[in-house]
């Protein structure tokens with residue numbers, strides 16, 4: 525999964541709508557930690573249960589991946605490895621805040637909040653509470 529700094533322009537994959545990135549964490553980069561309000565976490569869970577922009581394959585949590593055992597080699601001739609047994613997600617959560625700003629987060633953001641104490645930016649928390657799912661995505 526590509527690292528994008530919080531509130532930087534979302535550029536993970538070409539898309540027509542502009543958005544600010546939130547929650548595109550990377551094992552090598554520091555991130556804000558703290559207590560995310562539970563109503564925000566709960567709404568994100570609902571949104572993450574119907575993700576948009578599904579990709580081929582999964583994003584894996586790099587923080588859990590570092591402490592997991594190495595993946596088992598299934599077939600050396602085609603470099604096929606067993607999927608690592610770590611939290612993963614496929615797809616994104618997009619929100620449009622009342623001021624019209626779009627935010628794009630990976631579905632793993634819920635795991636980052638619950639397992640790694642990630643605290644999203646206040647503007648994003650506001651968008652989760654008062655925004656709506658961004659229209660025109662599938």
Ligand SMILES: [Zn+2]
Pocket residue numbers: 585586587588589611635639640
């Ligand atoms: Zn994790």
